């Protein structure tokens with residue numbers, strides 16, 4: 001643990017670099033709610049430099065190796081450390097094999113330099129409605145493992161976000177893993193995002209779709225998750241229900257209905273990047289395209 005004098009003198013901040021999870025949790029406990037965690041810093045460092053962070057103690061997680069792993073759990077789940085960067089996620093053979101939609105989403109975040117710094121934990125803990133990893137993680141039914149000095153708890157990602165910039169994390173708590181359960185046989189998925197440009201663009205709309213098809217093309221289960229069209233990323237349950245039990249054809253009514261239901265579920269806002277009406281239209285289009293792509297992937301893999 002090493003307070004760095006230059007930071008403290010210049011900005012009245014103390015910075016710490018714990019070497020283990022245990023040390024990090026102890027620091028969090030000792031500092032109560034006067035500490036902020038820095039993962040890759042791509043969101044946080046500009047805010048710290050601009051003086052927008054009220055905490056005096058800055059805890060850098062870069063040296064905590066336990067948080068940088070992607071491993072397979074005992075029951076086939078993939079455990080992703082919060083300090084795994086987007087670049088590592090993109091290149092992971094375990095992710096490619098078990099949950100490729102995460103690599104697909106990571107590859108469209110920002111640019112290579114941001115992807116080298118930005119992490120999975122930072123992406124979800126930042127709680128941006130447009131966080132690119134949130135819809136695909138919801139499609140995979142992922143949970144978040146949260147630790148505090150007294151123990152651990154698991155929260156489904158669908159219950160993790162409270163408001164823009166707010167999660168269920170309490171002072172003294174941190175995310176220590178993202179848990180992705182195995183997908184069932186006949187599974188296909190897809191993530192699509194719309195930005196104003198191809199590179200360096202936060203989503204205007206993003207859609208993740210995952211579904212299970214039997215051999216005759218009937219969908220037995222579906223998940224549809226939306227980003228950037230509400231205060232938090234969320235599942236479009238009615239859209240999912242319209243797919244389940246239906247035989248899915250590329251131009252068929254079930255897919256059209258599910259796409260419209262997703263657009264109905266969206267609560268988009270007008271802002272400088274897009275109007276609410278445009279966003280809603282794009283939800284329908286991206287949902288339809290993502291469903292079709294997910295179906296193609298089931299067939300390609302079977």
Ligand SMILES: Cc1cc2nc3c(=O)[nH]c(=O)nc-3n(C[C@H](O)[C@H](O)[C@H](O)COP(=O)(O)OP(=O)(O)OC[C@H]3O[C@@H](n4cnc5c(N)ncnc54)[C@H](O)[C@@H]3O)c2cc1C
Nearest residue numbers: 037039040041042043044110118119122123125131132175
């Ligand atoms: C130019 C630019 C372009 C961007 N483009 C995109 C984009 O296309 N898509 C996208 O989704 N995002 C984008 N972002 C946002 C950002 O890069 C990502 O959200 C990134 O994943 C954040 O990760 P980080 O490690 O840098 O987080 P940090 O900035 O280190 O932290 C973000 C927040 O998470 C908290 N935190 C981090 N780890 C933990 C933990 N383990 N437990 C509890 N709290 C934790 C921090 O305290 C902080 O509040 C962009 C940012 C920039 C600057």
